Amino acid sequence: MPASPRRATLATVAASAGVSVATVSKVLNGRSDVAPATRSLVESLLREHDYMAPSPRRGPGANGAVAMCTVEVQFDSDLSAYSTEIVQGVVSAGAELGVGVVVSVRKTVDHPASWARDLVAAGRRALVAVTCEQLNDRQLRALSRVQLPLVVIDPLNLQHDQVTSIGSTNFAGGLAATQHLLSLGHRRIAYIGGPATATCNQARLHGYRAAMEAEGVPVPPGYTRFGRFRYQDGMDHGAAVLDLPEPPTAIFAGCDEVALGVMEAARARGLRVPEDLSIVGFDDTQIARMTSPPLTTVRQPLREMGGVALRTALRLADGEKIDSHHVELATELIVRASTADVACAEHA
Structure with missing residues (x-):
């Protein structure tokens, strides 16, 4: 994250107002024993200096217990089955560590400075952002200014190398998924992914292409399509590839939700999974x-990713240095009943 400017202190505001630090503290705490004119001046200077009280720290509470702190997990789109797995991982890790977790959905950040200040004012120790479309310079500067650590899970785009992120081995997952279909004899294999520019989508696509090229199998025009990681996109793009003059016998979908949409597109055309389409x-x-049949898929360790993100965020909040700004957890192919030998599709 960009270097943070020095944050204004109570002493800074007190010196500007010509009053004591105690007087500024009284204004911040809403005490009544401050003259109206002095209160007005101090409040004006607090705004002018963009003063923000330091975020609460974890420390010993009653009987030596660790005082509760909270971390916010923020999504930029409606929650889904994917989101639920992430949240479960963060919440479970929070329960183990005695940390409160607040989940929110904020699709736009129109005023980054206010957004960051509100997070700190609400007592957040750190922010975990999930599948962010983008984090622009204004948002990163706003978080840096209030000294609020940020960890991004499975980022769609990373504009800054210094932003800490947690992801998975997307390329290896795409490679394994496509190799599985090739091992079943499929050669007409399509890929339906998420946003074309998304980092995770590009890695899965590259894994798919690498497997196809290694087998000397060409990818026909129209066999790679991109949209959102949503069910409706799976239906729409699934319909498009299945209506091609030479449709695929297998489809690798960029997420489970897209795969379900593809299944529905196949059902609407009288195709059976996996007999007619893997x-x-x-x-x-x-x-x-x-699903019916249960879906063959690449497992992302989503709950583990949520737990690692929370622990990393707390380490940053405690001022610790981390070994790497990007951590990738291993993916694994899980074979179920939605894939079968190509002979099923070609001779059904």
């Missing part, structure tokens, strides 16, 4: 086990 997802959320 499908692989990505994430291994609960819905992967609830």
